[in-house]
Amino acid sequence: MAVQVKATLLSNRRVGSYHHLVLSGAGFASGVRPGHFAAIAVGGDNTPMVLRRAFSIHRATEMTAKGSVVELVVSAHGPGTQWLVAQPVGAILDVVAPLGRPFALPRDPVNCLLVAGGYGSAPMAYLAEELIARGCQVDMIFGASTESKLFDTLECKRLARYFEITTDDGSIGTKGRVSDVMPEMMKRAETAVVYACGPMPMLQAVAKVSAQLGAISQTAVEESMACGIGVCMTCVLPVIGDDGVTRMVRSCVDGPVFRGDRVRWDAVGTVPSDAYGAPQSGGH
Amino acid sequence: MTVSMSTSLGNLQLRGPVLTASGCAAAGKELDQFFDITEIGGIVTKSIMLEPRSGRPTPRMAETPSGMLNSIGLQGPGVDSFVANDLAWLEQRGATTIVSIAGNNTEEFSRVAARVRDHSAVKGIEVNISCPNVSNRGLVFACQPESAADVVAAVRRTVPSSMPVIAKLSPDVTDIVAIAHAVRDAGADGVSLINTVLGMVLDPQTLRPKLGGKTGGLSGPAIRPIAIRCVYQIRAAMPDFPILGMGGIRSGLDALEFIAAGANAVSIGTAIFGDPSAPMRITRELEEELQKRGFSSVKEACGIAHRVER
Ligand SMILES: Cc1cc2nc3c(=O)[nH]c(=O)nc-3n(C[C@H](O)[C@H](O)[C@H](O)COP(=O)(O)OP(=O)(O)OC[C@H]3O[C@@H](n4cnc5c(N)ncnc54)[C@H](O)[C@@H]3O)c2cc1C
Ligand SMILES: Cc1cc2nc3c(=O)[nH]c(=O)nc-3n(C[C@H](O)[C@H](O)[C@H](O)COP(=O)(O)O)c2cc1C
Numbered sequence: 001m002a003v004q005v006k007a008t009l010l011s012n013r014r015v016g017s018y019h020h021l022v023l024s025g026a027g028f029a030s031g032v033r034p035g036h037f038a039a040i041a042v043g044g045d046n047t048p049m050v051l052r053r054a055f056s057i058h059r060a061t062e063m064t065a066k067g068s069v070v071e072l073v074v075s076a077h078g079p080g081t082q083w084l085v086a087q088p089v090g091a092i093l094d095v096v097a098p099l100g101r102p103f104a105l106p107r108d109p110v111n112c113l114l115v116a117g118g119y120g121s122a123p124m125a126y127l128a129e130e131l132i133a134r135g136c137q138v139d140m141i142f143g144a145s146t147e148s149k150l151f152d153t154l155e156c157k158r159l160a161r162y163f164e165i166t167t168d169d170g171s172i173g174t175k176g177r178v179s180d181v182m183p184e185m186m187k188r189a190e191t192a193v194v195y196a197c198g199p200m201p202m203l204q205a206v207a208k209v210s211a212q213l214g215a216i217s218q219t220a221v222e223e224s225m226a227c228g229i230g231v232c233m234t235c236v237l238p239v240i241g242d243d244g245v246t247r248m249v250r251s252c253v254d255g256p257v258f259r260g261d262r263v264r265w266d267a268v269g270t271v272p273s274d275a276y277g278a279p280q281s282g283g284h
Numbered sequence: 285m286t287v288s289m290s291t292s293l294g295n296l297q298l299r300g301p302v303l304t305a306s307g308c309a310a311a312g313k314e315l316d317q318f319f320d321i322t323e324i325g326g327i328v329t330k331s332i333m334l335e336p337r338s339g340r341p342t343p344r345m346a347e348t349p350s351g352m353l354n355s356i357g358l359q360g361p362g363v364d365s366f367v368a369n370d371l372a373w374l375e376q377r378g379a380t381t382i383v384s385i386a387g388n389n390t391e392e393f394s395r396v397a398a399r400v401r402d403h404s405a406v407k408g409i410e411v412n413i414s415c416p417n418v419s420n421r422g423l424v425f426a427c428q429p430e431s432a433a434d435v436v437a438a439v440r441r442t443v444p445s446s447m448p449v450i451a452k453l454s455p456d457v458t459d460i461v462a463i464a465h466a467v468r469d470a471g472a473d474g475v476s477l478i479n480t481v482l483g484m485v486l487d488p489q490t491l492r493p494k495l496g497g498k499t500g501g502l503s504g505p506a507i508r509p510i511a512i513r514c515v516y517q518i519r520a521a522m523p524d525f526p527i528l529g530m531g532g533i534r535s536g537l538d539a540l541e542f543i544a545a546g547a548n549a550v551s552i553g554t555a556i557f558g559d560p561s562a563p564m565r566i567t568r569e570l571e572e573e574l575q576k577r578g579f580s581s582v583k584e585a586c587g588i589a590h591r592v593e594r
């Protein structure tokens with residue numbers, strides 16, 4: 001269950017192109033699983049920015065005396081994230097967490113490949129630890145446009161059996177995309193489950209390669225969100241249900257993690273005509 | 285001195301003057317994590333239609349200065365699923381529930397009203413004749429007095445006379461007072477003011493409309509002066525007609541502005557997205573604002589903006 005808390009910014013450190021924020025507050029780390037996200041109010045009182053910003057939870061630690069700690073990785077993208085990364089230590093932030101449906105973990109110890117794009121690596125170390133604790137073998141591929149947009153590579157390299165990096169500009173690792181090196185890695189690692197977090201086109205490619213090689217994929221999508229808690233219906237995308245029917249489902253409560261083979265990637269941004277409740281000719 | 289926070293919309297008695305706005309609280313369940321939804325004035329549920337509906341393409345929202353545009357397009361499960369799941373939950377939870385209904389034509393409005401009228405959880409019906417997110421602007425019933433009156437009269441005929449029927453109006457009209465008169469004459473027990481204002485934003489990169497549905501409804505503090513004007517005009521023209529006011533309320537002081545302009549109660553919409561506890565917080569803040577000004581009740585402050593200077 002999500003809580004809304006006033007959290008204190010304990011640390012705000014620049015890491016490459018990103019900022020690593022550490023927040024302390026009451027109760028917001030309890031029940032956090034890898035893949036959950038937090039939504040933060042930006043801009044201060046009476047700000048013209050009326051909506052919260054969503055961030056994957058990098059790590060969450062429940063403590064006793066000081067309350068609990070939630071860590072985030074923020075890329076300064078537009079006005080809201082720029083405001084956030086400019087906050088001084090000690091700033092009080094309004095945080096709602098944990099939100100969404102986390103990554104599903106395998107019951108059996110299987111070989112897992114974690115694929116991240118840019119700040120999509122934020123939840124990966126935490127996920128890797130959980131998988132390793134269940135006896136899974138963990139391999140990773142991190143990709144970014146350039147070296148400074150990779151996050152947490154040192155920590156993750158330590159956790160992974162095989163670890164690879166790709167960059168668009170070749171500044172580090174293999175020049176190219178994560179999906180270029182996936183097939184090779186998956187064969188070598190005998191991957192059964194792929195976990196992915198990153199931009200939508202990357203997730204689509206990851207889902208495709210995973211399916212081709214017979215692996216299950218779990219993808220954490222990033223859709224524009226107004227509320228983050230399931231009340232507004234802005235964050236929808238077409239997903240195929242257990243009954244085979246495509247529905248426009250809310251990525252904030254039914255996701256952000258979906259099985260990659262269930263997302264209608266080509267139809268994201270549209271309402272497919274066979275979706276449940278889709279407009280019939282001349283309708284809506 | 286305590287302030288009496290109870291109020292009414294016609295014969296609908298409310299324990300508090302702050303409700304949720306349709307489409308901004310779903311059917312209350314998600315907000316119940318953040319505050320006790322039975323402690324506010326009521327939950328106005330997302331507009332429900334006869335059939336399941338998938339809504340418009342994404343992106344469905346764009347943040348704008350002090351507001352946002354949305355083009356949800358009334359996505360919902362259809363009235364049968366709504367009754368079986370959402371109304372059942374609201375009833376068991378004991379929340380004061382006003383059901384917002386919508387339809388593609390007058391008959392659909394009646395049929396949806398007929399499905400919810402006998403449910404014991406339903407304390408009132410808000411008739412959404414003003415959703416801007418339809419492909420055909422001609423379908424915005426609230427833009428013409430005749431079509432607005434037709435829909436309201438059909439719903440009025442369908443539900444028992446004891447069931448409050450509130451018509452939700454659009455500000456995108458030349459003369460909102462004329463529309464209010466038309467729906468009152470058709471049997472509405474009050475009006476909700478205002479639905480979103482039709483707007484558009486372009487993507488700065490592509491210079492094309494940013495929303496999948498191209499146009500969207502503007503909400504949030506940006507539209508508050510428009511909403512206050514609408515409430516004030518209708519209160520001035522119709523001194524005793526119940527008004528549920530909304531549009532950009534994010535503090536108790538904002539809510540007081542609506543009440544002073546003539547609203548009997550208020551709904552909180554977009555502010556919930558920024559602060560999921562907003563309806564509860566605003567109730568408390570409003571109570572403080574009333575107390576600070578020496579009002580003993582919400583009713584005492586209602587319409588005070590219309591009083592002639594002493
Ligand atoms: C589930 C989820 C997890 C995310 N995790 C991270 C993370 O770990 N680190 C990180 O840096 N960013 C993350 N993002 C993206 C982050 O939410 C956006 O970059 C941020 O909202 C942009 O706000 P802004 O004011 O800087 O930009 P603006 O472009 O000015 O934002 C305007 C509006 O659009 C929305 N918006 C803009 N870009 C995005 C986007 N990419 N995704 C969702 N909404 C957007 C904003 O919420 C805001 O309402 C995540 C998004 C989602 C949905
Ligand atoms: C995302 C969103 C969805 C909405 N859906 C509905 C709806 O289904 N029915 C309706 O009558 N109004 C709907 N509205 C309008 C609100 O109920 C309200 O009238 C309007 O947003 C102004 O109030 P606000 O500024 O407090 O949000 C919606 C508004 C938003 C922002």
Ligand code: FES
Nearest residue numbers: 228230232233252
């Ligand atoms: S962001 Fe509001 S329902 Fe998902």
